[in-house]
Amino acid sequence: MIPLLRIALRSLASRRVTVLLTVFAIAVSVTLLLGVERIRTEARASFSNTVSGTDLIVGARSGSVPLLLYSVFRIGSATNNISWRSYQEIASDPDVAWTIPLSLGDSHRGFRVLGTNTDYFRHFRYARARKLEIVSGKPFDDVFDAVLGANVAEKLGYNVGDSIVIDHGVGSIGFASHTDKPFRVSGILVKTGTPVDQTVHVSLAGIEAIHIDWRSGAPVPGLRVDADRVRQMNLQPRAITAFLVGLKSRFATFGMQRRVNEFSKEPLLAILPGVALHELWSLMGTAENALSAISLFVVAAGLIGMVTMLMASLNERRREMAILRSVGARAYHIFSLLVLEAGFLSAIGAILGVVFLYVGLFFALPVIEAQYGLFIAINTLSGNDLLYLGAVFAAGLLAGVIPAFAALRTSLADGMIVRT
């Protein structure tokens, strides 16, 4: 006995070129739909994982989103610095448990260089509560020691003990390099899936040392301080870019934030990372919604393509329908046949779309990670994804009603014998 579904499948198989193209169009649209959703949720998760356990981020007064972006995500640059004295004053507040100073502005072959101190390794947390760990070597203790993020070491092939030169500025091609004061790789960090992986960490003293004979972004002519002599000098920084604050008690957060924002000696800004992230999402919300809308329209286009293909085939299938009617197919069989075909096409399209998604993720992940520092996990399909897939299938079935009605009408008019 041959079920109607098998007739539908055989019929589709006999038109395999147009059928494959149609399925392909649906699959691509489904991949886009799921991909946009995936990147959206994963980007959020990844961003949220980047900074944990930090109560406040303090920087020069600007906007909370820019401060968040440059201090934590190494995106963009600070417009102004914080004086060392202000930093010291806030860090000694009785409510403050720890601080991590951040000094940005230099790079190494496209990777940002972060000047900080060993508190960074002690207090910085990512992905809820994970500590930074060193996979080989140790944190810096010399002025010219550097600790590399996992990707930096991997991409540039560095090992502990290698010597690196820091470029001035943050372009991928530095304007000038601090060639006279090379750093030595003292340690390499475990991969975190956060911007830490893309960062070269050095001590604040190191940052100070390479700039000691520089003024206004260029070496001062005639003034050359070599690496050995610089160690004898006072390497106390005059300014830093921003700092992270951990408080003794969460309840002190808003009071502390207000004290920083009202700090009289210098215009400063303190932000709560969670609140700033939220602000970032609402900024990106419009773009995200636009992307989602576009991907929904692409799915609609894919399904319209399927309807077009089925409608176009109906004329040459009039005789097929007449034969089916003559051997006893009822009107609803003809109707169901077309709906089954549409349902099958959209189901296969959806499944193939999922395959494309995972294949795509597999190849795109290393690129996204390297380019944007976004770590996207290859997870199984979420409930939301399944809902989308179900919706695509249902929409496909529903769209199949259009050619099904057309086939029904022609078939009823033709009867068993196609009168041409």
Added chain:
Amino acid sequence: MGAAVNLSDIVFRWRKSGPVVLNIPSLSVATGEKAFVSGPSGSGKTTLLNVLGCVAVPEEGRATVLGESIGELSAARRDSFRADRIGIIFQQFNLIPYLSVLDNVLLPCRFSGLRRQNAGGAAPQIAARARDILARLELPVETLIDRPATSLSVGQQQRVAAARALIGSPDLVIADEPTSSLDEDARKSFIDLLFREIEKNSQTLIFVSHDRRLEGMFDRTVALDRVNRVSPTGISV
């Protein structure tokens, strides 16, 4: 035994505003009869077949097929009635191109429980029955049963169509110019084989053709151009 088909005073138009295509005061075919319906093209043969096949319902008059007054049946009932009781062979392109020979023959059993029962009920039995009929129609069963229908010669395709019309022993077999694409010898042997099967199962055959050379083989001839009071131009006479 009564009439397999009885039409009285039927009038048929494809569309409400269209021309009258059939206007038949009386036409009947007895049960077990092998009737030859002749008529030039335009005499309403195709339309008559749609009426006999219970696809088209006359707007006036009474059309009785195998004891059922088809005007009184719902569309769904007519469909299942056709599936159960009537086998149909067309002029050409009878087979679904993307199905195998076997699947084509078994199609009526797919849509009719009665014909499935008549053919043996379970899948292995009806497949065996299909092979049996194909063999009796002198087709090389083993070599072509799984082949796509379109890979057969026209003569073979017509025999497969006949096997499909015969499987599950429907009471009425309607053939619409089934031999017009066959050569002289093939035509003769096709009709002989068809008769053999029809007679064996005491089925009624209505064979429509414009080729009057064949009419001598049949029990009776109905000249449609005389029975149907509509001229080829669609004007009633």
